Amino acid sequence: MTNAIDITHLSRHHRDATALDDVTVSFEAGVIHGLLGRNGAGKTSLMSIASGQDWPSTGDVRVFGLRPHENEQVLPRICFVREDQRYIEDSFARHAFKAAAMAYPHWDADLAERLAEDFQVPARTRIKKMSRGQRSAVAVILGIASRADVTFFDEPYMGLDAVARQLFYDRLLQDYTEYPRTLILSTHLIDELAHLLENVVVIDRGRILLDEPVESLRGRAVTLVGPADAVLSLAGSRRVLHSESMGRTLRATVLRAPGQTEDPFEEQRARADGVEVLPVSLQQLIVHLTSAGASSSSSSSPSSPSPPPPTGPGPDAPAVTTTGPSSEVSS
Ligand SMILES: Nc1ncnc2c1ncn2[C@@H]1O[C@H](COP(=O)(O)OP(=O)(O)OP(=O)(O)O)[C@@H](O)[C@H]1O
Numbered sequence: 001m002t003n004a005i006d007i008t009h010l011s012r013h014h015r016d017a018t019a020l021d022d023v024t025v026s027f028e029a030g031v032i033h034g035l036l037g038r039n040g041a042g043k044t045s046l047m048s049i050a051s052g053q054d055w056p057s058t059g060d061v062r063v064f065g066l067r068p069h070e071n072e073q074v075l076p077r078i079c080f081v082r083e084d085q086r087y088i089e090d091s092f093a094r095h096a097f098k099a100a101a102m103a104y105p106h107w108d109a110d111l112a113e114r115l116a117e118d119f120q121v122p123a124r125t126r127i128k129k130m131s132r133g134q135r136s137a138v139a140v141i142l143g144i145a146s147r148a149d150v151t152f153f154d155e156p157y158m159g160l161d162a163v164a165r166q167l168f169y170d171r172l173l174q175d176y177t178e179y180p181r182t183l184i185l186s187t188h189l190i191d192e193l194a195h196l197l198e199n200v201v202v203i204d205r206g207r208i209l210l211d212e213p214v215e216s217l218r219g220r221a222v223t224l225v226g227p228a229d230a231v232l233s234l235a236g237s238r239r240v241l242h243s244e245s246m247g248r249t250l251r252a253t254v255l256r257a258p259g260q261t262e263d264p265f266e267e268q269r270a271r272a273d274g275v276e277v278l279p280v281s282l283q284q285l286i287v288h289l290t291s292a293g294a295s296s297s298s299s300s301s302p303s304s305p306s307p308p309p310p311t312g313p314g315p316d317a318p319a320v321t322t323t324g325p326s327s328e329v330s331s
Contacts, residue, residue, distance in 0.1 A: 004029040004150050004182040005050050010059030011206075012045050019045035021206035023059070027184060029149075032176065032196050034214075035186045037203040038290050043186040044082070046203065047152040050184075051080035063150060076105055079148035081156045085139045087127045093138050096127065097145070106147035111175070115141045118167060132159035140168050144175055153185045165189075169196060190283035200282070204290050212258070214282065220256040221285050222266075225249065226275030234266065234275055241288040253280055253288055 005027040012020040020042045027033050035043050048054035050061055052068030052075055061067065066074045087096050093116060101107045116123075119137035122130065127138060136159030143153050157168050173196055176183060187193050200217060202210040210217070221241075224231045228250035238254040245251070256262065263269070270277045280288075 002029045003027060004064060006060075006062045006065075007046070007050065008060045010046075010049065010061060011057050012042075012049060012054070013057045018206050020049070020056075023203075023206070023208055025201055025208050025211055027150075027182060027201070028199065029064075029182050030180045031198045032183045032185065034190070034193065034197040034200045035184055035203065036190060036200055036286050036290075037186075037209075040205075041203045041290075042206040043203055044154055045206075047080060047082075047154050047184065047186065051078045051150075051152055053080060076103060077149040078152075079104060079143055079146040079150070080152040080154065081139045081143040082154035083136065083139070083156050083158055085135070085142070085156060087138075090126055090128070092126055093121050093123065093141075096138055096142060100142050100146055104146040104148055106179075108145050108147055112141050112145035115144060115171060118171065119164060133161055133164060136160045137164065140172075144168075144172055147175070147179055147181065150182045150184070153183070155186050155188070157187075158189075165192065169193065172196070190286055191281050194282040197282070200286070202286060202289060209289060216258075217285065218279070218282065219262070220258070220260075221253065221280040223251060223253045223278040223280050223284075224270065224275050225251045225278065226270070226273060230270075230273035230275050234270055234273065236263075241285075242291075253284065255285075 003026040007023055007025050010020055010023040011018065023042075023046065035046065037043050045054065049056050050063065050068065052063075052071065055069065063074050063078060068074050068078060088099065097109065097112045097116075100112070101109055116137075119134075119141065121134055121137050121141070125134070127135060130138070136156055139156035140153070140160070143151050143156065157165050160168060169192070172183070185193060185196070194214070197214050199213050200210065201208065224234055227248060228245065231250040231252050235252055235254045238256050238260070241253045241255050243250060243252040267277060
């Protein structure tokens, strides 16, 4: 396993905020990573520093073993596109593409042209006069056609409509399959992107909350729905990330600790106890994990997720929501 990026004890302090707080994380080369987290979590700060566009307050960043800042050996291998991408004043898309051709050694001009047609980027409109979606299209084309060894997409696709976003996901995956490289994407539309991601790094208030292959993470989480006692018994020693009770029914999203073995008879036991075992989408999981992080004191263990008492309110009673523990970092 080769890492494209190694970040060690990285902090970034501003006068009024700590954007990154002692972050140590690596991004494996040749993998599509999702960098996920709530607003203000530190995603842009991390990408800006790893791409050499901002300086850390303390700590170290290496891209292919080299410090990226003002480093001509490594900067041409890094592309960082963001929603508020800056362009040369009064430029057209073709000027942005020409500049990219000079900056990125693997730039594919034909691909950029084809993508511009696919995304219907207007050739005769200055970028600053384009609609938000058209500007987003220019940014994602730069990100794909640069074919940089490490490409950061800091939500440039947020301006795209649903059809154009789908086109972006398809074209990116197609090109990545042909030209494997390291992609790091941040997004709040997690379920839309989930099928692309191989690894997720979750950042919360400047700290790494989780770093794990998507498949492993998905395999650790389930939602159990059924009679409260049976759900709690089935949850066993797993962490309850989130639970809601509706009358006597408890719905609990639970997470096995990394390395904790799966119960091969869970489905059978659940069926016998009248409990449904449902998959958890990546988005639900990240929402539960990061909203758990937001509630400082409410920590639920499987034995205390506020289930209704056996003589609890009727089926029309409002849902009770509890949130689980605050951090989950796996190796
Ligand atoms: N130049 C700056 N000056 C002061 N504070 C900053 C600066 N840049 C970032 N911050 C603060 O650092 C924290 C992390 O910001 P960052 O932009 O990295 O978050 P993010 O995860 O990208 O958020 P979003 O999803 O909303 O884009 C925020 O509290 C932000 O206000």
